[in-house]
Amino acid sequence: MATLLVAICFISFLLIKNSPIDPIQAYIGADMLNVGSEQREKIAEYWGLNEPIMVQFFNWGSALLAGDMGTSMIYRQPVSEVIGERFVHSVVLMLTAWIFSGVIGFTMGVVAAMKRDTWIDRSMKWYCYMLASTPTFWMGLLVLIVFAVWLGWFPIGLGVPAGVLAKDVTTVDQLKHLILPAMTLSIVGVGNVALHTRQKLIDVLGSEYILFARARGEWGFILFWRHGLRNIVIPALTLQFAAFSELFGGAVLTEQVFSYPGLGQATVEAGLRGDVPLLLGLVLFSTMFVFGGNLIADLIYRLLDPRMREGRSR
Known part of the structure; x- marks a missing residue:
């Protein structure tokens, strides 16, 4: 590292x-x-x-x-303070999108594999391939136009209501401004998890012990719960934690589209205005963020997979 x-x-x-x-x-x-x-x-x-x-x-x-990341030329504050303030907003956005994309993608992959070669499977594959080729900023603009401009269900942007004092901002207001950016990141992040889970479960369902279980009369959800879930959950978790880099990159574009006050918006401003200390601090922080996600994935793999522990003991 x-x-x-x-x-x-x-x-x-x-x-x-x-x-x-x-x-x-x-x-x-x-x-x-x-x-x-x-x-x-x-x-x-x-x-x-x-x-x-x-x-x-x-x-x-x-x-x-020595513990000094420098002073931001834009905000006239220490870089560590700027990153700390912006990270509070970004971590809520990324964590919400990360959870929803993982759960929805995993569920879609399981359903597609269990309904292999049906219209449900083909529809989900088409949907995931389309998402994999969709730019994050374009999806953000589309979500913004539909749900904020046309339907008027959510605010157009920002992290809090405009013209409202900080002490008067409620948790409900913050959640309303969080929904659309989190939805954008979740929609874009679903495709890879769903496709990977589908293929892994198809391989598991074609194995010999699954054929033996079916011969014993196990079918449907019982078969998946007893023999399929434990074999696909570890690769899905690994892929989800390894996607921290895509999550951070998507947050940069999403926050810019919605004017959300997080690390993504600070990164764009630092790059456009030549704020070298802040930009280097953000690069350093994002690298540690991605490295931490990969490290957590490796630790979870060793914790949940007994074969990894046996290989290490040998």
Whole structure:
């Protein structure tokens, strides 16, 4: 994990430094014409932007090891505070979408496998393949148009009602603004889990011990509950935890469509405005987030599958 973080941070740092965005101009904003070259040099010196690239990277890395992720050029706050505030909103969104996509996708995969080669199976496969090729931002716009503009059931965007004080915002208001972004992420994330679960269950149902169980008179849900569930739940959990990278990437686009105040919106703003400390902090945090999901998947595999523990003991 340490080598992965160093490599990703270094590559991201080089990409940011070679981007066409001028961080000083992005920092000054609309007052660029009123700022002279001497003031620009002072700003560059203050942020360390006049140093060589490797010196800037090592300075940032040294501060990071000391627990300082730097100060955001946009929000004028420590990067750790910006990420902490935005992560509270994003984690609720991602966790809700992650649970619903996993449960719905797993259920659809089971039903499709049990009804193999029927119209139900073909309809679900067509639906999942269509979702797998659907961009997240397009699905978000479609959900926004249908449920917020045409039907008017939900707010158009933001994380809370506009023009309402923070102390007056209720939990119901927050849930109303959460539903559409979570729905978008859930719909997009269903396809892979459903298709993988369907194929795995079909392989299990074609095995010899399933044929023996059927010969003993076991059919339908009883057959699935006794012999099929335990063989497909572990791969489904592994796939679901390994999808943290897709979940985070989808959240970036979804939050931008719905103007949801999470890490995704902060990532886009940091990239467009050349906020190097914040963008590097977000890259570092997202890498640890994805790595943590893969690690949890490996631990669950070893916990639920006795064969993994036996192989390790040998």
